[in-house]
Amino acid sequence: MRVPSAAEAWDLRPEEAWSPEPLPWQEAAWEALAARRRAGRLPHALLLAGPHGVGKGRLARALALALLCPGAGADGRACGVCPACRQAAAGSHPDLLVLEPEGRGRPLTVDQVRGATERLATTAQYGGWRVVLLAPAEAMNLHAANALLKTLEEPGEGSLLLLLSEAPGRLPATVRSRCQRLDLPRPPREAALAWLRGQLPNEADPALLLDLAGGAPLAALELARGExxxxxxxxxxxxxxxxxxxxxxxxxxxxxxxxxxxxxxxxxxxxxxxxxxxxxxxxxxxxxxxxxxxxxxxxxxxxxxxxxxxxxxxxxxxxxxxxxxxxxxxxxxxxxxxxxxxxxxxxxxxx
Ligand SMILES: [Zn+2]
CATH class of the missing domain: 1.20.272.10 (Zinc Finger, Delta Prime; domain 3)
Incomplete structure (x- = not known):
């Protein structure tokens, strides 16, 4: 499979793509994460939990970029333009792995998870953080979850595992209890509408789309685009x-x-x-x-x-x-x- 160029990756589904910027309603969550990073207290495993379409992926990607970018600003955000940022966005950064099922409804397999734990166990190629983003975490079957446990128990120094989940209750308690959980609820309606207006073509009806998406702005955008x-x-x-x-x-x-x-x-x-x-x-x-x-x-x-x-x-x-x-x-x-x-x-x- 051809790896998209950095420029293409940035253009791809802009609302979920790699961006140093969290979504507007995620500022408080972002600031909390940035503060913990400054204090050297980022956990080794973070479970971002929330309904479909609230931007868990966007926040996780912004955090991954911030950790991998050597030129991150005082606000903790990645620069978005350096080689490391571009590699991350293009899927070719050696210290970053994104694990997703190989098709809708398919599980995350034990082999995929082993690949990730091996990556986390080696030293960082660029001498900084190693980050694995795993979504949706509830797609792990039991073998896969078990394979992850050892890494969760003895994480390597400077490694971060980001688990994204719409249904954290379906994760084995053994996994959940070893992650710090950050809940990302649906944003306030006005914030969601303001953002949606900027994303949708003029003829679309942001309020209707947001209602149909149950208040989740990214899900509303998917509705507008799909069938x-x-x-x-x-x-x-x-x-x-x-x-x-x-x-x-x-x-x-x-x-x-x-x-x-x-x-x-x-x-x-x-x-x-x-x-x-x-x-x-x-x-x-x-x-x-x-x-x-x-x-x-x-x-x-x-x-x-x-x-x-x-x-x-x-x-x-x-x-x-x-x-x-x-x-x-x-x-x-x-x-x-x-x-x-x-x-x-x-x-x-x-x-
Ligand atoms: Zn950068």
Whole structure:
């Protein structure tokens, strides 16, 4: 595989790319880390924990750069232009290793982790820090986690292991207890919106995107770039058709079972919950203001009690999906259940 040049690496997905700058809402976390570094009290293993899309990777990269850059400023930030910074950004710095699974949903393997621990055990090529960034840490299987334990117990001098995790609870307690944890929550809404406005094209709706991303700004940006919004529109078009006794649940399940199902089920659940609130005549919409007209059309067609039961079914579906349930069958069941939900107001016809 061709290694991208430094210039390309800096341009790649600018919000998560290598940058000496933490994100605006990370200033306090950054300053705390910089202060500990000045005091010579950086831990050997740091667990950056927080939801998807809050910028854990960006903060970890800024810290890695700061440690590797010989020209870091008084504020602790890397210079971003020296050979060490450029090598780090290009993935060719000999004292830096980034460990990621080799594909979505794949584990971090014991071989990958061994490569990292060997790197940390040798002396730094450039005489400074050695840094390993491991993300997502919960992708380590048990063998991999065990392989990491020895390094966590006897870290080499001047080495830093950065573990990033959206689900720190899934890490073995043996790993968690040997790391210092830094929680990175979702930023305040105003800070997130201010930043998003600067990243998005004019026609985009930052508030809607941020809502759909559950308040995580980088996840909102991903939504704006990817096909997720189109999938959401398609989902609700189909759900309205099914509610009217039209549409094709089996074909939809076939189309979507390889899509981003956690997101799809989440939007469905949010929309259905809004529908329940509409029925109760209360509450602000959480599924996005653009869905209001559609939900307004569906609200008179559904019975509140049955909708409540269906919401629980959806929640169960989300959990079953985490347990690796058969995605297509699960989707079929839920889509047929949704159609059934509206069947009574269509005259009690069964599908
Ligand atoms: Zn530098």
């Amino acid at each position: 997720a919004l189109a999938l959401r529109r398609e989902l609700w078009r189909e759900l309205e058709a099914l509610a009217r006794g039209e549409g094709d649940a089996l074909a939809a399940a076939e189309r979507w079972h390889r899509a981003d199902l956690p997101a799809l089920l989440r939007w469905w659940w949010l929309g259905a919950a809004d529908l329940a609130r509409l029925r109760a005549g209360a509450g602000a919409p959480r599924a996005g203001a653009d869905l209001r007209p559609l939900l307004g059309r569906l609200a008179p067609l559904v019975e509140a009690r049955r909708l409540h039961d269906f919401l629980q079914e959806l929640a169960r579906g989300r959990r079953r999906l985490e347990g690796q349930a058969n995605a297509r069958l699960l989707l079929e069941e839920l889509l047929l259940g949704w159609r059934e939900l509206f069947a009574q107001t269509r005259g009690g016809r069964s599908p």
